[in-house]
Amino acid sequence: MSFSAARAAYQRLYAGVPSSQYRNTGNIANTDQSASNTDMLLTHAAWNVKHVRAMEQPLLEAGRPLMAQAAHCIAQSAVALLQSRGIRLEQARIIAAIGGGNNGGDGLFAASELRTLGATVTLVCTSDAPHAQGLAAAQQAGCDCITLHTDQDIAQVLTTICDADVIIDALAGIGIKGSLRGVTGNLVQQLREAQYTAQHFPAVLAVDTPSGVGVDDGSCDGPILDATLTVACGVLKPCHLLPPAAYVCGDIIVADLDFDLTLSDPSVVHADLVAHWCMSPTRFDDSKYSRGVAGLVTGSVAYLGAALLSVRAASRAGVGMVRYCGPEHVRAMLLAQVPEAVLGSGTASAWVVGSGVPDSRHSQNSVGDEQQRQAIATLLQEYCALGQTDHEAQQSHTEQMPAEQLPVEPSYMAQPIRPMVIDAGALDLIDPHTQQLSHTIVTPHAAECARLLNTLQSQSSAQLTQVSVHDVLNHPVASALQLWQTTGATVLLKGAHTVIVGGPREQEPTIIVADNACSWMATAGSGDVLAGLTGAICASASEWIARHSTPEYRADAQYAVDFAHLMPILAAAGAHWHGFAGRLASGADRSHGVVYPPCNPQQPQPALHAWLRSTMRNTGKPIIASDIIERIPAAMQAAYQTA
Ligand SMILES: NC(=O)C1=CN([C@@H]2O[C@H](COP(=O)(O)OP(=O)(O)OC[C@H]3O[C@@H](n4cnc5c(N)ncnc54)[C@H](OP(=O)(O)O)[C@@H]3O)[C@@H](O)[C@H]2O)[C@@H](O)CC1
Numbered sequence: 001m002s003f004s005a006a007r008a009a010y011q012r013l014y015a016g017v018p019s020s021q022y023r024n025t026g027n028i029a030n031t032d033q034s035a036s037n038t039d040m041l042l043t044h045a046a047w048n049v050k051h052v053r054a055m056e057q058p059l060l061e062a063g064r065p066l067m068a069q070a071a072h073c074i075a076q077s078a079v080a081l082l083q084s085r086g087i088r089l090e091q092a093r094i095i096a097a098i099g100g101g102n103n104g105g106d107g108l109f110a111a112s113e114l115r116t117l118g119a120t121v122t123l124v125c126t127s128d129a130p131h132a133q134g135l136a137a138a139q140q141a142g143c144d145c146i147t148l149h150t151d152q153d154i155a156q157v158l159t160t161i162c163d164a165d166v167i168i169d170a171l172a173g174i175g176i177k178g179s180l181r182g183v184t185g186n187l188v189q190q191l192r193e194a195q196y197t198a199q200h201f202p203a204v205l206a207v208d209t210p211s212g213v214g215v216d217d218g219s220c221d222g223p224i225l226d227a228t229l230t231v232a233c234g235v236l237k238p239c240h241l242l243p244p245a246a247y248v249c250g251d252i253i254v255a256d257l258d259f260d261l262t263l264s265d266p267s268v269v270h271a272d273l274v275a276h277w278c279m280s281p282t283r284f285d286d287s288k289y290s291r292g293v294a295g296l297v298t299g300s301v302a303y304l305g306a307a308l309l310s311v312r313a314a315s316r317a318g319v320g321m322v323r324y325c326g327p328e329h330v331r332a333m334l335l336a337q338v339p340e341a342v343l344g345s346g347t348a349s350a351w352v353v354g355s356g357v358p359d360s361r362h363s364q365n366s367v368g369d370e371q372q373r374q375a376i377a378t379l380l381q382e383y384c385a386l387g388q389t390d391h392e393a394q395q396s397h398t399e400q401m402p403a404e405q406l407p408v409e410p411s412y413m414a415q416p417i418r419p420m421v422i423d424a425g426a427l428d429l430i431d432p433h434t435q436q437l438s439h440t441i442v443t444p445h446a447a448e449c450a451r452l453l454n455t456l457q458s459q460s461s462a463q464l465t466q467v468s469v470h471d472v473l474n475h476p477v478a479s480a481l482q483l484w485q486t487t488g489a490t491v492l493l494k495g496a497h498t499v500i501v502g503g504p505r506e507q508e509p510t511i512i513v514a515d516n517a518c519s520w521m522a523t524a525g526s527g528d529v530l531a532g533l534t535g536a537i538c539a540s541a542s543e544w545i546a547r548h549s550t551p552e553y554r555a556d557a558q559y560a561v562d563f564a565h566l567m568p569i570l571a572a573a574g575a576h577w578h579g580f581a582g583r584l585a586s587g588a589d590r591s592h593g594v595v596y597p598p599c600n601p602q603q604p605q606p607a608l609h610a611w612l613r614s615t616m617r618n619t620g621k622p623i624i625a626s627d628i629i630e631r632i633p634a635a636m637q638a639a640y641q642t643a
């Protein structure tokens with residue numbers, strides 16, 4: 001129930017009153033059951049298999065023909081796909097690849113409808129016992145049927161399949177166990193090779209999920225066909241949003257089967273659903289302090305630019321002031337380019353540390369590098385000491401440090417909570433044994449995540465299994481979950497799709513995906529911009545909350561827990577608006593993974609073929625990290641209009 005908890009926490013924090021005075025509004029779907037909210041949930045939230053089964057159950061018991069309804073949406077989507085490619089139905093050659101479960105059943109009923117509409121449809125079954133009624137309907141409609149048992153059988157049909165216009169992939173859906181095996185696995189493996197090498201390959205329409213993906217965790221461990229379009233039955237599943245599975249879903253349409261979305265919280269949500277929660281309202285009587293101060297300990301002798309990029313990003317993101325703490329000559333350069341920045345130690349509403357600071361492996365032991373690393377270590381210690389109840393511990397930490405090394409005034413950090421974004425070279429300064437990181441966001445890319453997991457594991461007594469970059473890329477959610485469990489920090493794992501995992505460790509994690517970036521954003525310095533922007537969002541939020549909450553609430557233990565729930569939302573806002581700003585700068589459309597408005601089988605079809613025809617997408621133009629910064633204000637403006 002992480003999203004209900006996160007939403008309730010967000011509402012309490014923004015209302016500024018203790019939990020005892022706040023009425024819990026419950027499940028996020030419960031809060032607003034309007035049609036537009038339902039559509040928003042259907043296109044931006046995903047439920048685990050066990051929840052999907054629980055949602056289907058009451059409808060099946062009530063005799064609702066879910067399979068027929070799903071099959072109708074699938075058939076109509078196939079028609080739209082053909083239409084968008086200029087292929088007339090009577091000329092269309094469709095292959096329906098059918099497995100032995102209900103997913104195959106969906107495919108068979110869809111095949112029957114398409115055959116009735118005039119298409120030539122061949123069933124390629126990998127099971128001797130496909131869905132009986134579905135098979136009867138498809139054969140009665142006039143579909144040919146081939147059943148595969150051996151590799152030779154596969155070889156005989158491969159050319160026919162590859163020559164078709166559309167493959168309907170109905171081999172396995174949410175009932176899959178492990179990666180595809182047997183004749184199904186071999187068939188998909190060979191088709192996959194053809195998909196990569198053949199000059200012509202059919203469009204692929206996946207039924208519910210591309211067969212072979214890990215439905216709940218988005219893993220892609222075996223052979224899987226890249227779908228052009230996936231028709232999700234009832235609701236989105238995590239694999240539709242989570243990388244790497246999301247990369248093979250193509251575009252997505254949800255067949256709206258009237259599931260009761262209030263039965264359980266979603267397991268994963270899209271950042272778009274939550275990013276605007278923490279856009280702090282602007283007020284006519286704002287001062288530069290009330291809008292928040294973002295403090296940055298970034299950049300170094302080796303990476304001067306990172307200081308500039310992170311500071312410029314933060315100062316474009318709506319805070320009242322940006323404070324920079326760093327080596328002397330970085331400050332000089334910074335001031336020349338960002339005269340608005342305030343230099344030197346002092347207070348901040350949130351901190352960004354580590355971007356452009358060398359980690360222990362790359363530090364040249366120069367005075368500047370050491371000063372930066374020491375300042376960050378001090379800040380982390382200071383931050384964590386304040387998480388302790390023992391006031392003595394707090395005192396001793398600050399007293400040990402020479403005043404000029406303290407980038408923050410200690411008294412100001414105690415109350416209220418000051419979040420921290422820990423990036424790049426600061427990641428190896430984390431000590432999860434002594435540090436309570438529940439109000440921090442760590443921002444590794446895959447390589448940093450693997451390194452950090454290995455370092456943290458080697459420090460613990462847990463069994464040592466080396467994590468590779470490949471492991472993280474293939475299992476980003478599992479990796480982020482592990483890092484969250486080890487550190488308690490919200491994990492923002494960067495990539496083409498950025499995965500965020502966070503919330504209080506004692507509770508179910510909040511899992512969010514930000515997928516609106518474009519690949520032109522894979523450019524040096526883009527991560528520094530993200531860190532600065534995220535830090536600024538944290539600064540405005542923490543300042544707003546601090547100023548609008550009652551002292552009783554801030555003294556209440558619930559306040560810290562609520563804040564921990566807010567951290568993944570703040571991280572999601574950073575990643576979401578970073579992606580948005582980058583896409584604005586590049587002009588790129590979403591290349592794939594567009595989730596279309598839901599298709600309700602009882603209502604007129606949306607103009608899906610028109611949507612699909614617009615797949616002539618603008619790939620955008622190359623950008624540099626500075627271009628992302630320039631577009632942050634426009635992205636923020638959109639955020640405030642949504643909020
Ligand atoms: N309930 C409803 O009314 C509705 C359900 N809906 C639809 O039902 C789907 C779920 O159906 P489901 O539960 O039958 O499971 P499903 O995805 O077909 O998988 C089981 C099949 O896959 C096979 N298989 C498994 N693992 C495998 C592997 N590693 N490698 C190879 N094969 C493997 C397994 O083979 P077996 O293990 O039995 O040999 C069996 O044949 C759902 O995704 C949606 O499309 C919609 O119509 C809406 C209404």
Ligand SMILES: Nc1ncnc2c1ncn2[C@@H]1O[C@H](COP(=O)(O)OP(=O)(O)O)[C@@H](O)[C@H]1O
Pocket residue numbers: 445494495496497498517518519520521522523524525526527528529530578
């Ligand atoms: N293929 C991609 N598509 C979209 N965004 C990407 C892609 N690859 C990387 N990014 C984004 O670019 C940024 C790169 O961050 P990072 O690797 O830390 O760069 P740097 O250290 O140079 O600043 C991250 O926000 C990441 O999510």
